[in-house]
Amino acid sequence: MNAIExxxxxxxxxxxxxxxxxxxxxxxxKGDFVAIVGNNGCxxxxxxxxxxxxxxxxxxxxxxxxxxxDGCNTKDTEIGVLAQKVGxxxxxxxxxxxxxxxxxxxSYACLNYAMKDYKERGMRALEQCGLKNREHDYIWQLSGGxxxxxxxxxxxxxxxxxxxxxxxxxxxxxxxxxxxxxxLKELNEVYGKTILVIEHHTEYxxxxxxxxxxxxxxxxxxxxxxxxxLQRVEELQxxxxxxxxxxxxxxxxxxxxxxxxxxxxxxxxxxxxxxxxPRFIRRNQEAxxxxxxxxxxxxxxxxxxxxLSYRSVKGDPxxxxxxxxxxxxxxxxxxxxxxxxxxxxxxMKMMIGLLHPSSGSIALNGRSIQxxxxxxxxxxxxxxYQNPEDMFIKDSIEKDxxxxxxxxxxxxxxxxxxxxxxxxxxxxLRERDGRMLSGGQMRRASLAIGIALNPGILLLxxxxxxxxxxxxxxxxxxxxxxxxxxxTVIIATHDMQLVCEWADRIVVLCEGxxxxxGSREQIFSNREILERVGIRPPEIFSMGQELDPESHCYTIExxxxxxxxxxxxENHAEVI
Amino acid sequence: xKIMQKLSESxxxxxxxxxxxxxxxxxxxxxxxxxxxxxxxxxxILWYLFFGVVPWFxxxxxxxxxxxxxxxxxxxxxxxxxxxxxxxxxxxxxxxxYLLIVTLLFGGDETAIAPLLVLTLKVATVSLASITVFSxxxxxxLANGLMxxxxxxKLSFSISYAYRMLPLLMEEFQSVLLSYRLRGNPPAHDTxxxxxxxxxxxxxxxxxxxxxxxxxxxxxxxxxxxxxxxKGYRYAAVNKEVKKVKLSTMKVTNNDGMFLAxxxxxxxxxxxxxxxx
Numbered sequence: 015m016n017a018i019e020x021x022x023x024x025x026x027x028x029x030x031x032x033x034x035x036x037x038x039x040x041x042x043x044k045g046d047f048v049a050i051v052g053n054n055g056c057x058x059x060x061x062x063x064x065x066x067x068x069x070x071x072x073x074x075x076x077x078x079x080x081x082x083x084d085g086c087n088t089k090d091t092e093i094g095v096l097a098q099k100v101g102x103x104x105x106x107x108x109x110x111x112x113x114x115x116x117x118x119x120x121s122y123a124c125l126n127y128a129m130k131d132y133k134e135r136g137m138r139a140l141e142q143c144g145l146k147n148r149e150h151d152y153i154w155q156l157s158g159g160x161x162x163x164x165x166x167x168x169x170x171x172x173x174x175x176x177x178x179x180x181x182x183x184x185x186x187x188x189x190x191x192x193x194x195x196x197x198l199k200e201l202n203e204v205y206g207k208t209i210l211v212i213e214h215h216t217e218y219x220x221x222x223x224x225x226x227x228x229x230x231x232x233x234x235x236x237x238x239x240x241x242x243x244l245q246r247v248e249e250l251q252x253x254x255x256x257x258x259x260x261x262x263x264x265x266x267x268x269x270x271x272x273x274x275x276x277x278x279x280x281x282x283x284x285x286x287x288x289x290x291x292p293r294f295i296r297r298n299q300e301a302x303x304x305x306x307x308x309x310x311x312x313x314x315x316x317x318x319x320x321x322l323s324y325r326s327v328k329g330d331p332x333x334x335x336x337x338x339x340x341x342x343x344x345x346x347x348x349x350x351x352x353x354x355x356x357x358x359x360x361x362m363k364m365m366i367g368l369l370h371p372s373s374g375s376i377a378l379n380g381r382s383i384q385x386x387x388x389x390x391x392x393x394x395x396x397x398x399y400q401n402p403e404d405m406f407i408k409d410s411i412e413k414d415x416x417x418x419x420x421x422x423x424x425x426x427x428x429x430x431x432x433x434x435x436x437x438x439x440x441x442x443l444r445e446r447d448g449r450m451l452s453g454g455q456m457r458r459a460s461l462a463i464g465i466a467l468n469p470g471i472l473l474l475x476x477x478x479x480x481x482x483x484x485x486x487x488x489x490x491x492x493x494x495x496x497x498x499x500x501x502t503v504i505i506a507t508h509d510m511q512l513v514c515e516w517a518d519r520i521v522v523l524c525e526g527x528x529x530x531x532g533s534r535e536q537i538f539s540n541r542e543i544l545e546r547v548g549i550r551p552p553e554i555f556s557m558g559q560e561l562d563p564e565s566h567c568y569t570i571e572x573x574x575x576x577x578x579x580x581x582x583x584e585n586h587a588e589v590i
Numbered sequence: 591x592k593i594m595q596k597l598s599e600s601x602x603x604x605x606x607x608x609x610x611x612x613x614x615x616x617x618x619x620x621x622x623x624x625x626x627x628x629x630x631x632x633x634x635i636l637w638y639l640f641f642g643v644v645p646w647f648x649x650x651x652x653x654x655x656x657x658x659x660x661x662x663x664x665x666x667x668x669x670x671x672x673x674x675x676x677x678x679x680x681x682x683x684x685x686x687x688y689l690l691i692v693t694l695l696f697g698g699d700e701t702a703i704a705p706l707l708v709l710t711l712k713v714a715t716v717s718l719a720s721i722t723v724f725s726x727x728x729x730x731x732l733a734n735g736l737m738x739x740x741x742x743x744k745l746s747f748s749i750s751y752a753y754r755m756l757p758l759l760m761e762e763f764q765s766v767l768l769s770y771r772l773r774g775n776p777p778a779h780d781t782x783x784x785x786x787x788x789x790x791x792x793x794x795x796x797x798x799x800x801x802x803x804x805x806x807x808x809x810x811x812x813x814x815x816x817x818x819x820x821k822g823y824r825y826a827a828v829n830k831e832v833k834k835v836k837l838s839t840m841k842v843t844n845n846d847g848m849f850l851a852x853x854x855x856x857x858x859x860x861x862x863x864x865x866x867x
Contacts, residue, residue, distance in 0.1 A: 066820065093819060097820045104813050106810070106813050109810050109817070110814070112814065112818065113730075114728075114753065123820070125826070125836065126822030127832075128825075152619055368771075389772065404766060404768070407766060407769045418773035418775075421775040449802075463773070
């Protein structure tokens, strides 16, 4: 039986020149686990909002066609009734939390629909979402991952048969992301819920989803079983969806005729084990490549025995750092990694003089910053925060970029602003308000603002978070270009592909201390650290390691040089 | 000089937005385990009606003093956040307290001091009673209590939602101010004139912060509005049943009786004393 049936659905937002959804037809079976993929703006979120009746009841527009949920046409069913059939978790899930305590929020919808046992329902939902024993906590005590689980619990509390999640793991570190998918898997398998996720992380699709729906230009291009869907590498890439790295690697080998064309492409590491095999040539090449000389230059930042604690709402202050020591040399490109809440942002705030350590000292370019205010340091060090919206204080990005130069009376500020706008491909958008730009444009604008004063040191907090993969690639490119402009750059991130492709030194923070510090070889081959801190190397690296523990492949290109398709190799051996 | 510098630094530190946010949260939710917070909100509102209104109409010093002591004790019991108490002291002082002190210093006699003392006591008693109720109770209890007395659901929702949004707004405000701080170029403030210019600069920045603050918050609340719709907020507002379910959690216990009885006894004793004097 079908849980969802969409027939020839078209929808146009008021004022839009063309429909966002055009003749969408889709059937989803009860109990399925489906991923919806597609380009930015292809109508994924709009489709999902049509499933729970927000469209057409709450968001009006030109609407035609039918959506049947469990036998009810959404056109004729009230949102309140639909909410008990379809649960929805937004991408910006923290704005979905309405009540101050966990149980209150989880049971809020049940209370509103006058269910007498609303508390029990809330508790049950919390249990299903793995938040048992947290019911009396306040929402600001939860981590990002737990907040997401709470948003999910709020949707689950009404016990809908269908759950829709918009990019559930975009902001989370891998550990929390796994947790979310484990919970979803359980909801699907144990409680029989039909689950739809809008997802860019194809590794997770390969591991958890049964079907994939590709959307293109407001319509459904196809719906296929995941295994089949992820093999359509070229088609996916055309829609800016990037298949798992193992799949892409196999596709590259196939193009080079080094992969059995009859064999399906692998989509998980387990499958990869069956099909890849190491090449014998070029064995020690990468080792030589990896040890690029890192000439020691002078320190630009040094933290000595730094401790810091935070005021908390209740109880004792929380200690974030305890005797932290770190030195950063001129010209280094450093990635700062660690799980959510390890203190990465706090460390950056200390470096720019916004927070002063309770003990220990911090020196910037050889001078102590203990007595300095952040505005005095802004010519030397600059920070771009995680949320680019917070960087916009004027009503156009041009004014935003020039602001710091204007108030300082920098002589060539007009030329420099123009140069920055052009360099970051923002010239056409210069009159727009930063908040109204797309995700990638917003990031580029925030980077331009960050380097306006030409600081020697730039700190970036999660520059690739919340971006779809195509935009992420674009930002990675921009970051690589910026290497030439700014001497010393530190990036705090969960994005291990960025770490591998960009950084030349990795600093790992855990429980307020630096637990590892070194090159990517040193960090990623240290299994103990990886496990303790919960770092997951890029899939292609793990694939390489599984096949040959000696290998260090950080990119698909490196992998393809090091391994080949098994079948092809055997043929090769026969020829010899 | 060094002490002075340290003092001014610590005051600036104390007045950071982070501190305000922390104190605001502390005030709303940080004291949910106190005696006052465990009382039934309806009883407390009733109690407040007495101590918030009656002192205005009585001019008897022993009675006012008695009431003042009682509300001072309840304020202590409610473990009110430091900031609120600080604001209270400042408020009372600027209202009437300074007059009282000035009168005392310049040899005002009893006839001058008594009315001022009465006024100061009135203001102080009423404010402390308000602080006890509005900051000792967590916003949800307060909202439920108000609803029981027939206040519209929208009001009680606004109270608890405002408290939910407050930290978000503060956070947003903090980051916008941070942008100004990191990119701005404040005037030097070593001299006295510089300090004034610095103050004006800061006020201007706060005013300018308003535009991005509002836009950012509006952008965030779009989701919240949709979620309220999905979660049935609109249904609840018109459904009598929901109100009943909500209010069914409130219970008057022995503690509430004790609290009322003790307050009553205390007031009776002060009245007795005032008739004896």
